[in-house]
Amino acid sequence: MTTPETGEPRLRTPAQRLSPRAKLWWALRSALGTLVALVPQVGVAWFLPDYARLMVLTGVLTVVIGVVHLLVVPRWRYALHRWEITDDAVHTLSGWLRLEWRIAPISRVQTVDTDRGPLQRLLGLSSVTVTTASSSGALTIDGLRADDAVALADRLTRATEHLGEDAT
Amino acid sequence: MSAPTSTDWQRLDRRMLVVHPVVDLAKLVPVLLVIAITGGSADDRWRLWGGLALAAAVLGFGISRWFTTTYRIGADRVELRTGLLRRHHHAVHRDRIRTADLTANPAHRLFGLAVVRVGTGRREGGDDAELTLDAVGRGEAERLRALLLGEARPGAPASPLLARLRWSWVRFAPLTFSALAVVGAVWFGLLRLAEEVSFRPGRQVLEETAGRAPIWLGAAALIVTAVLGAAVVFVEGWWGYRLTRADDGGLLVRRGLLTRRTLSLEGRRVRGVEVDEPLLLRLGRGARPLALTTGLHSDGSGEHVGAVGPAMPRREAHRLAAGVLGVGEDEATRTPLQRHPRAAIVRRVTRALVPALVVAVVLVALPQAPADGVLVPVLLVGAALLAVDRIRSLGHALTGDHLVARQGAWVRRTVVLRRGGVIGWRLEQSLTQRRAGLVTLHAVTAAGRGRYEVLDVGVARALELVDDVTPGLLAPFVIDGGPAGRLVRR
Known part of the structure; x- marks a missing residue:
């Protein structure tokens, strides 16, 4: 391959960001994850006193990692996560250590779902999931403002409506 | 009623x-x-x-x-x-x-x-x-x-025959993974039987016999059951195997001795083909052809879904795959492949050798490790061979109608996907890939495993592939320049 080091093509980021509250949502989920990881350790320390010292050590470690994760990852994700709908396709960019850019052509979209978990409802957020005929072609935009999500799902549904094909 | x-x-x-x-x-x-x-x-x-x-x-x-x-x-x-x-x-x-x-x-x-x-x-x-x-x-x-x-009635002109069983193929049966499963099943069955008739050898008897029987006898027993079992399974599953092409371009597989199976794949559901070469089978110069079609239910393991033939000689498998797609042999799984960038080759080496080196260091550092002298060299040489094999497997190509990708050492998979069968994309870049200027491109499809990856291609090449297969899809996002290697300029 004879492509020069500079001037290679790359991609600009998709235009749309998530709701800033998505940061809070990720932070809450991170905190919950840390708590879930702590429960068995507390259990072991309580019922098996022999291992209590070890559990204190791993527990402190868990809390430290959890707090760092909580402080860093949501911001990182928020800075990276983007989405955009062009005339042809839905694009999402997600991940934090590993970037992932997913593309679903509008002509191939089969279903558009919005979906709100308890945490998301608390924060007035919503997810939009777009599926295609592929078992691994689904594409999810998490942490949208609820109104935006409904509007987006509406727009996508309308865009796919008059493409009555099999879409496989 | x-x-x-x-x-x-x-x-x-x-x-x-x-x-x-x-x-x-x-x-x-x-x-x-x-x-x-x-x-x-x-x-x-x-x-x-x-x-x-x-x-x-x-x-x-x-x-x-x-x-x-x-x-x-x-x-x-x-x-x-x-x-x-x-x-x-x-x-x-x-x-x-x-x-x-x-x-x-x-x-x-x-x-x-x-x-x-x-x-x-x-x-x-x-x-x-x-x-x-x-x-x-x-x-x-x-x-x-x-x-x-909606096919032609029986008695219509005979449809062209793509492949039929050759008994010499039975030699590949013991080289497939199912042979191991057969060994397990047979020995488990024997043990259960022994238990049923209360044949429980005492510890002393066991030690005496085991002590006297040379180890090669046990190994031979295992191998013989594997070979025989695999042959029996092969005969039952593939007796009378015929693969014919239907009028609409679809496929018809007939096979089976005791349980007769007829599998029909509609032509418009075929999205591509795959030729699998598990390591053992590859050493025996064999391969297994698969058709990538939509709507086939996964059978749990997801392994043999869409199998359009048994393990067979590599040449036959490639020819069959080309026949399924209806193209020349050098436009299907035998397409000349493009090499990947140097960084992809380096990545194969580091990814195989670094874990092996870590294990080797741990082995050497352990105070009591009697087999260091054998284990460590075997480990390192094995990892090196694995890396070389992965490098040799890696490649991709874009033909007039198809996207072709190959990778893998334990199982080398060559996938040929119709351009029209691509219904989406996924581009992934990890931190190390970003440093190396590589991305992994997944072509999303409704058939087979759902997506098929082109591992570690250059960023520019990946964008070129996407644009070639689905013109205009990524065009609004493509810009020039930026720090070397990054997929996305921020």
């Missing part, structure tokens, strides 16, 4: 009056045996009567299934009614039908019957996406299959 349509409703084959009860009864034999053996004495007579009542009930139920099951092939729907106490009405739209497969287990074959399984090809929906006629006469089954798939 309502009067006006009752003339259209048909019953299953009359011979099922015998088959259903007999098969059900056969399943009951162990229970009845236990009852017969233990229930002979006078005060246990109720058990005997109970057993007889049970048998009568099973018989009655088996017979009732014939009376309660009816089906109808309407102009736009296929309908099936079943159930004695709980009636079940199941209907499938004919234009949704994607598959109509015939199977016949030994009982069916004895009576010249076959089961017709009508599928809509939907992945979700479980049982509701399928309708089973168990069973109709063999001729009727063939007629239904042709009717439902």
Whole structure:
């Protein structure tokens, strides 16, 4: 391959960001994850006193990692996560250590779902999931403002409506 | 049944009056045996009567299934009614039908019957996406299959034959993974049998025999069962194997000795082909052809879905794959492949060697590791060979109609995907890939495993591939320049 080091093509980021509250949502989920990881350790320390010292050590470690994760990852994700709908396709960019850019052509979209978990409802957020005929072609935009999500799902549904094909 | 349509409703084959009860009864034999053996004495007579009542009930139920099951092939729907106490009405739209497969287990074959399984090809929906006629006469089954798939009637000009069984292929059977499963099953069965007849060798006996028997005897026993077992499974599964091309470009696979299977794949559902070469099979110069089609249900392991032939010589597999796609051999799985960038090769080496090195260092550092002198070199040489093999496998190409990608050492997979079968993309870049200027490109498709990856290509090349297969899709996002290696400029 004879492509020069500079001037290679790359991609600009998709235009749309998530709701800033998505940061809070990720932070809450991170905190919950840390708590879930702590429960068995507390259990072991309580019922098996022999291992209590070890559990204190791993527990402190868990809390430290959890707090760092909580402080860093949501911001990182928020800075990276983007989405955009062009005339042809839905694009999402997600991940934090590993970037992932997913593309679903509008002509191939089969279903558009919005979906709100308890945490998301608390924060007035919503997810939009777009599926295609592929078992691994689904594409999810998490942490949208609820109104935006409904509007987006509406727009996508309308865009796919008059493409009555099999879409496989 | 309502009067006006009752003339259209048909019953299953009359011979099922015998088959259903007999098969059900056969399943009951162990229970009845236990009852017969233990229930002979006078005060246990109720058990005997109970057993007889049970048998009568099973018989009655088996017979009732014939009376309660009816089906109808309407102009736009296929309908099936079943159930004695709980009636079940199941209907499938004919234009949704994607598959109509015939199977016949030994009982069916004895009576010249076959089961017709009508599928809509939907992945979700479980049982509701399928309708089973168990069973109709063999001729009727063939007629239904042709009717439902809109094929030419039987007796039409013979369809071209793509492949047929050659008995020399049996030599590949022991090289496939299923051979190992057979060994496991056989030995487990033997152990269970030994336990049943209370053959429990004492510890002393065991130690004496084990001490006397040389180790190669055990190894030989294992290998012999593996070879024989694999051969038996091969013969049962692939007896009379024929792969023919249907008029619409679809495929028809017939195979099986005891259970006869007929698998039809509609032409417009075929999205590509894959040639798999697991390491052992590759050493024997064999390969396994698969068709990538939509709507085939995964069989749990997801391994042999879409198998259009047994393990066969590599050349035959490539030729068969090309035949399935209807293109020349050097445009399918034998397409000359492009090498990947140097960084991708470096990544293969580091990814194989670094874990091996870590393990080696740990082994050496451990105070008591007697086999260091053997284990460490074996580990490192093995990792190096793995890396070399992965480098040799890695490649991709874009032909007029297809995207071709190959990778893997334990299982080398060559995937050929129709351009039109790509219904989305995924581009992934990890931190290390970003440093190396590589991305992994996944072509999303409705067939097979759902997506197929082109591992570690340069960023520019990946964007070029996407633009070539689906023009304009990424165009609004492509810009020039930026820090080297990054997929996304921020």
